[in-house]
Amino acid sequence: MRDILKLLSCMLFSFSVAAMEPITPLEAVQDLSLDKVRLGQKLFSDERLSRDNSVSCLSCHDLSINGADEKSLSLGINGKKAVIKTPTVYNTTYNFAQFWDGRSRTLENQVSGPIHNPLEMGSHWGEVIRKLQNDAAIVRSFNTLYDDGLTASNIADAIATFERSLVTVDSDFDRWLKGEENVLSEEAKQGYALFKSYGCISCHQGRNVGGNMYAHMGTFGNYFSDRKLPITKADYGRFNVTGIEEDKYLFKVPSLRLVSLQKYFFHDASESNLESAVKIMAYYQLGRDVNDTDAKLIAKFLQSLVGRHTLLEQR
Ligand code: HEC
Ligand code: HEC
Incomplete structure (x- = not known):
């Protein structure tokens, strides 16, 4: 009985706090593997993720400005223009879906979008993995952090883990x-x-x-x-x-x-x-x-x- 009362008062308390303001503070995501964050950060700025090694995620999502860029429409490989404005990658971990039209549920899923988009990176997983396989340091990192080493889903996992660390706290x-x-x-x-x-x-x-x-x-x-x-x-x-x-x-x-x-x-x-x-x-x-x-x-x-x-x- 006492437990139930405690639970009830706890629920009431959190309800009243949450009900006070419709906006709540941003909190950093806890318990991220720092090694995966670091690997993801490297991949985020790795131009080998694009067909002609000219564009990285960072090209359009500049983390020092706002997690996007200052162009009306970003430029991908061969100077091709995106068809919609680039959103920030900061705080995306707290979006209920990714992209303007919500076509990706998760950050992990989202990653293969730009890699395959002919207006963005114009590549595909086979090509990306072939290029990264020639990089002994990258292969070693993947082998240390993931049981199955360098794979498409592990690349997506590392990048998404990095993105989860991009929360802008203490405004x-x-x-x-x-x-x-x-x-x-x-x-x-x-x-x-x-x-x-x-x-x-x-x-x-x-x-x-x-x-x-x-x-x-x-x-x-x-x-x-x-x-x-x-x-x-x-x-x-x-x-x-x-x-x-x-x-x-x-x-x-x-x-x-x-x-x-x-x-x-x-x-x-x-x-x-x-x-x-x-x-x-x-x-x-x-x-x-x-x-x-x-x-x-x-x-x-x-x-x-x-x-x-x-x-x-x-x-
Ligand atoms: C009915 C829902 C709704 C209401 C109410 C609403 N917004 Fe929006 N807001 C949106 C949607 C949807 C978009 C994206 C529209 C687009 O890009 O075409 C948006 C976009 C924006 C943007 C641009 C964001 C960006 O990344 O470019 C700003 C700024 C903004 N809203 C501020 C406001 C303010 C201030 C108000 C109140 C005066 C408001 N919104 C009311 C739904 C709403
Ligand atoms: C050529 C520019 C460009 C490159 C390169 C690029 N993006 Fe984007 N990014 C965009 C555009 C444009 C959108 C919006 C597309 C849409 O909504 O249809 C977007 C959307 C996103 C979103 C969704 C954010 C939200 O709020 O919906 C995430 C996350 C993201 N990109 C991460 C990445 C990652 C990770 C990479 C590298 C693998 C990458 N982007 C490479 C331009 C780019």
């Missing part, structure tokens, strides 16, 4: 959530209040401030016809995975943790000003107009979400 906002009253500016606090009262929080929520549900781009109003650019296959979003008509223009709600470090916004990189992106969101996702003052305050809140990681430039 001003998270420290404030944890009780440090004075670390958050008044403006950021007001911005957070507006983020909740306008209703942004209904989609961008949880510890990644996104990354845990899908939503249509253009819940109120037709974003795509107003955009005046031809509609591409990439614009169809989740429809490309499910083939279900209602899934057209449905996207994974992106994490806003590092959004203020981006140069371009939205899957189509159509916006380059954060405050304008906030206004577009309010208009198309909530049917609301946001004035300049409120957009600025919300942007201040978004800036306070940027946490720290040793690979992310100190700013």
